[in-house]
Amino acid sequence: MGTTQFRSYPRVDPGAIPDGRNQINALADAVDADVQALAGSYRLAAILHYTSSGTFTKGSYAGIKAVEVEVMGAGGGSGFAATTTGAQISFGEGGGGGGYGHGFILAAALATSETVTVGVGGTGGTSGVPDGGDGGSSAFGAHVTAGGGFGGNDSGAMSTASSGSGNAGPPGAAGAGTAVDISIPGEGDGTVHFENGFMTDVIGLRGHRAGGPYGAAVNNTTYSSLTGTASQGAVAGAGIGGGARGPRNPTSFSSQNGAAGANGRVIVRVYV
Secondary structure (H helix, E strand, C coil), X not given: CCEEEECCEEEECCCCCCCHHHHHHHHHHHHHHHHHHHHCCCCEEEEEEECCCEEEEHHHCCCCCEEEEEEECCCCCCCCECCCCCCEEEEECCCCCCCEEEEEEEHHHCCCEEEEECCCCCCCCCCXXXXXXXXXXXXXXXXXXXXXXXXXXXXXXXXXXXXXEEECCCCCCCCEXXXXXXXXXXXXXXXEEEECCEEEEEHHHCECCCCCCCEXXXXXXXXXXXXXXXXXXXXXXXXXXXXXXXXXXXXXXXXXXXXXXXXXXXXXXXXX
């Protein structure tokens, strides 16, 4: 029996001798091959953004085959800048960015429910608690975790005739866990240096970006090699998991509080 292929399924040639059994079997084989190919593929069924802690329930998604998970830790808060006199300056260091982790998890490896933890941004420093708070870690069960960025310290009031330095809050730890396949730490540890009336390095005042594709930095408005007359206000962390920018006080300036880091997030893509 002669056959021809049309869109991958066998069809009878116009001049062929009819043979229904063989033709039906050939068609069934072709359909089976397509169904098996479809069964081995993944179709995106849902995208979940967890902006606060919660629970992922596997049974809520009929036919679930796997999840793709992105986890971002929260950013650190920036430090407090103390009140200064006519012969002092002060600053609060910027917060470190949260870490990032990515993983692809087959449904068979998922528990019936998985705890989702979303880190909260670190608090800004105040006169009572001058150092910025650390950002919280985020996690999808034990499969993928990402650390929060550390908070920035306060410098205290420094004499304009002296020298001093400090570092921004260290970055959040990179992603970890049983299923992590991409792991990126946040930014942090930039230096602040003051010497004889000049800021010679202010990278450590910057609000540092989180690791991964969703981070954003908060840049300085006061730059290196400026005298103690320039000021800068604190700004909350940007993007997802960004650290807060630190304040800077020139001489004879009122105190400024630090700002909060940006919250983390967990993104879950469900495939069926």
